[in-house]
Ligand code: HEC
Ligand code: HEC
Ligand code: HEC
């Protein structure tokens with residue numbers, strides 16, 4: 001009995017360390033790495049760290065998490081296709097990538113939010129920062145990361161997005177013409193705002209083209225991926241956009 005209890009306590013400790021070990025891909029936010037309802041004190045809701053119904057920092061997405069003030073860019077100037085790498089400011093760029101980087105660049109505490117329970121929380125509810133392999137774009141340096149906030153050659157044509165146009169050498173036949181048919185999420189930048197959905201000529205990609213932060217029904221694998229992490233089938237995440245056949 002004692003032995004069994006010790007075994008159970010060990011298991012319980014493991015699950016406390018890895019609270020999201022429970023959630024399967026596509027099963028929703030509860031129990032994932034993005035479920036902050038159980039690890040904050042006092043206990044907030046599952047949406048609080050990212051969205052608020054009132055006093056949002058930005059109307060788009062009713063965003064509640066303090067935005068990063070970093071300016072993001074890549075060390076290289078263009079992709080091999082000749083597309084200029086984008087630059088964007090963490091606190092003004094309208095695409096969802098800036099929202100991800102508000103936590104993932106490691107400059108703002110995970111629990112640093114604007115509004116909850118009718119007031120601005122005095123101190124961050126959860127005073128820790130993202131570090132290690134989960135940190136992306138530290139100090140604004142995006143070098144080494146797949147392009148985001150960038151045009152996608154939608155419909156096998158050059159598109160313009162976030163003031164950037166696919167370059168003359170981007171082999172247009174090398175991309176799937178309509179990746180949204182494969183469960184990939186693309187965005188339109190009409191010059192005024194950025195919104196989900198495709199518009200020929202104005203289509204681009206964000207972090208959320210590959211990941212769904214809610215672990216929603218389009219997620220097929222770990223890391224909130226909209227495709228498979230491994231393999232060589234049509235569901236492999238990379239070939240959902242790149243036509244290398
Ligand atoms: C870790 C941060 C995070 C958490 C937690 C979170 N969201 Fe989101 N949410 C986002 C981001 C980023 C987007 C933009 C995603 C996109 O464009 O696909 C978004 C988009 C949305 C949208 C608009 C687009 C869509 O997918 O319909 C709704 C509605 C939404 N979230 C509701 C919720 C609700 C309700 C909860 C709590 C149950 C929640 N979110 C929890 C980050 C979060
Ligand atoms: C409120 C802060 C916050 C926001 C906003 C946020 N994340 Fe996270 N995310 C985290 C934390 C914390 C972790 C866990 C890090 C760790 O385990 O060290 C995480 C983990 C992840 C993981 C790994 C999941 C796993 O199961 O291991 C992915 C992928 C991810 N986030 C992508 C995103 C994307 C894409 C966005 C924007 C759509 C985003 N995140 C927005 C805080 C955030
Ligand atoms: C082109 C698709 C794609 C885009 C765009 C993308 N990711 Fe990922 N992401 C992946 C894949 C694939 C993995 C799994 C990498 C691995 O470990 O093999 C991953 C893993 C992660 C992880 C887990 C830790 C790690 O580094 O492996 C985090 C956190 C994450 N992504 C956040 C982001 C954020 C934030 C953005 C936007 C700045 C983003 N991703 C854009 C495909 C993408």
Ligand code: HEC
Nearest residue numbers: 079080081083147151152153166167170205209237238241
């Ligand atoms: C959402 C669609 C999408 C997905 C999914 C995607 N890519 Fe990309 N990829 C792009 C776009 C768009 C570009 C830049 C196009 C340009 O140069 O104009 C790009 C560029 C690249 C480049 C060229 C970078 C350079 O320096 O020129 C490589 C390599 C690459 N992707 C590999 C991958 C790998 C590996 C995966 C899977 C982990 C992946 N991509 C998933 C859309 C995607």
